[in-house]
Amino acid sequence: MSEPTGPDPSTADAPTGSSAEPTPPDTSADTGDAARDLADVPAVEVITTVAVHLMSASAVKLGLAEDGERHRDLDEARKLITALAGLVTAGAGEISSFHAAPLRDGLKSLQLAFREASLVPDAPGQGPGEKYTGPVLG
Incomplete structure (x- = not known):
């Protein structure tokens, strides 16, 4: 039986005296900083920021953004x-x-844009988000 001619490839990258499993980077400091930063943000700001992101993503998926047809995906828009x-x-x-009022207005505009973009419109009360808002009619 011959002896191996080189190092074992399964341990080639592992430092001497350690396991072959890499050690994950320490992210506890980053997590602590992020939690501290979020602690300073009022809830209303977090809620409105998330809502604006959802609105923007919905508009893109509805094809309302620049070069919109390329990004249009009504199934994704419905979820958002x-x-x-x-x-x-x-x-x-x-x-x-x-x-809340501008968020409701933006939501209604997106719901109406979805209805307009759909080849086969949903029945009243069945459109995206209408189980929460009730039927949205133009």
Whole structure:
């Protein structure tokens, strides 16, 4: 029987005296900093920021952004609008009407744009997010 001519490839990258499993980087400091940063942000700001991201993503998936037809995906838009409707409906009672009213208006605009973009429109009350908002009619 011959002896191996080189190092064992399964341990070639492992430092001497350690296991072959790499050690994950220490992210506890980063996590602590992020948690501390989030602790300083009011809830209304987190809610509205998430809602704006959902609105923007919905608009892109509806094809309303620049070069929109290329990014149009109504199935994805439906999911995003439904998530937005849930957030706006649940969060509206927790934030002032000063913040909730524009979110509701944006949501309704997206729901109407979805209805317009659909080749076969959903029945009233069956469109994206309408289980949370009720039927949205133009």
